[in-house]
Amino acid sequence: MPSKTLPIGQEIMARADHLARWSDMPGGLTCAYLTPAHRATAKQLRQWMVEAGLRASVDALNNVVGRWSSDVPDAKTLIVGSHYDTVRDAGRYDGRLGILLPIAVAAQLKAEGRALPFHLEIIAFAEEEGVRFGTTYLGSSAVAGRFDPAALAAKDKDGITVAEALRDTGLPADEIPDAARRSEDLLGYLEIHIEQGPVLLNAGLPLGVVTAIAGAVRRKLTITGEAGHAGTVPMGYRRDAAAAAAEIVLAVEKICGSMPGLVGTVGQLAVPDGAVNVVPGRCELSLDIRAGDDTLRDEALADVEREIAAIAARRKVTIASVDLLRAPAVSCAPAMLKRIADAVVKAGVPVHSLPSGAGHDAVMFGGVTDVGMLFVRCGNGGISHNPREIMTADDAELAAQVFRDILLDYSA
Numbered sequence: 001m002p003s004k005t006l007p008i009g010q011e012i013m014a015r016a017d018h019l020a021r022w023s024d025m026p027g028g029l030t031c032a033y034l035t036p037a038h039r040a041t042a043k044q045l046r047q048w049m050v051e052a053g054l055r056a057s058v059d060a061l062n063n064v065v066g067r068w069s070s071d072v073p074d075a076k077t078l079i080v081g082s083h084y085d086t087v088r089d090a091g092r093y094d095g096r097l098g099i100l101l102p103i104a105v106a107a108q109l110k111a112e113g114r115a116l117p118f119h120l121e122i123i124a125f126a127e128e129e130g131v132r133f134g135t136t137y138l139g140s141s142a143v144a145g146r147f148d149p150a151a152l153a154a155k156d157k158d159g160i161t162v163a164e165a166l167r168d169t170g171l172p173a174d175e176i177p178d179a180a181r182r183s184e185d186l187l188g189y190l191e192i193h194i195e196q197g198p199v200l201l202n203a204g205l206p207l208g209v210v211t212a213i214a215g216a217v218r219r220k221l222t223i224t225g226e227a228g229h230a231g232t233v234p235m236g237y238r239r240d241a242a243a244a245a246a247e248i249v250l251a252v253e254k255i256c257g258s259m260p261g262l263v264g265t266v267g268q269l270a271v272p273d274g275a276v277n278v279v280p281g282r283c284e285l286s287l288d289i290r291a292g293d294d295t296l297r298d299e300a301l302a303d304v305e306r307e308i309a310a311i312a313a314r315r316k317v318t319i320a321s322v323d324l325l326r327a328p329a330v331s332c333a334p335a336m337l338k339r340i341a342d343a344v345v346k347a348g349v350p351v352h353s354l355p356s357g358a359g360h361d362a363v364m365f366g367g368v369t370d371v372g373m374l375f376v377r378c379g380n381g382g383i384s385h386n387p388r389e390i391m392t393a394d395d396a397e398l399a400a401q402v403f404r405d406i407l408l409d410y411s412a
């Protein structure tokens with residue numbers, strides 16, 4: 001067990017290592033919703049919350065909640081949280097940093113005998129990644145009052161539903177609505193997370209202030225041309241669906257590469273029933289465009305659509321498009337941004353603001369309460385969702401100092 005006398009950054013790192021011992025896979029870290037490893041992780045988090053002097057409980061979805069109540073009448077609640085489930089063969093810090101860090105800081109403030117003029121809730125969300133059931137933001141959706149009961153019917157690869165997994169764990173699904181917090185009771189939602197990208201690393205900065213969490217548009221495109229003999233149809237007569245797809249991939253790269261804060265990806269690309277000696281008659285591809293600003297994203301999407309129409313006309317193919325997802329960007333609250341930036345400056349670090357391209361539990365709290373996020377630098381080129389994901393104890397220490405100052409600033 002990591003010792004309590006370690007500096008706070010080292011303690012956070014040691015605890016992340018400690019949690020990694022509970023895994024669904026040998027030789028790596030996978031912690032999917034409600035597996036034995038997941039339940040053991042929740043139990044350990046709860047114990048650390050208790051040791052920190054928090055009142056710890058587990059809700060109906062296995063979110064672990066550590067509460068530090070204030071004596072001030074009518075005090076509001078600041079929620080600080082992130083997720084403890086992981087992707088397959090994950091790193092140790094994605095999600096978990098945002099739980100271990102506030103627990104360590106709360107323990108420190110408690111040990112100093114401090115009181116807070118607001119309630120602090122540190123929430124370890126049980127499910128964000130969607131690995132086992134294809135559900136995402138399960139834990140935070142319930143706390144934000146956005147739980148979709150349809151998720152209870154989602155099945156894992158063995159046909160077990162979320163409802164069955166909850167029952168087998170002894171969790172009362174009918175009490176999920178009780179997890180919802182009321183907007184008017186909240187002071188805000190703050191999440192500390194590794195950046196999961198290379199921006200801070202390349203800038204030589206340990207911390208970043210998140211301005212917004214990118215919204216996304218996802219589409220599936222189906223291109224229909226005409227299949228033909230690869231030997232007999234002259235090039236000029238072809239209606240090649242894959243060649244049209246190739247042009248679309250490059251158009252997306254060019255358009256989305258033209259503005260900072262905008263990203264576009266074709267992550268799936270297939271020639272169904274394709275053969276080495278057949279001109280492709282059909283091609284399917286995905287499209288994912290994200291930006292921290294919905295207007296910027298929609299303008300890029302319109303440019304991509306114009307380009308797709310031009311490619312279709314020139315190549316005499318038809319291109320059908322189905323919307324898979326349209327999620328608005330969540331802007332971080334200006335007051336929260338200022339608080340975080342002030343604390344970063346106080347820690348002697350230049351303020352670097354950046355949007356988050358990845359979704360986080362914070363998304364669920366957009367429109368419910370003020371949202372803020374602090375990013376911490378990743379090493380190894382910024383790689384994440386990978387066992388090579390790393391960060392340093394020094395950066396954890398700085399982030400803890402910033403979080404501590406944010407709490408004290410709220411108290412002032």
Ligand SMILES: [Zn+2]
Pocket residue numbers: 083094095128193360
């Ligand atoms: Zn995460």
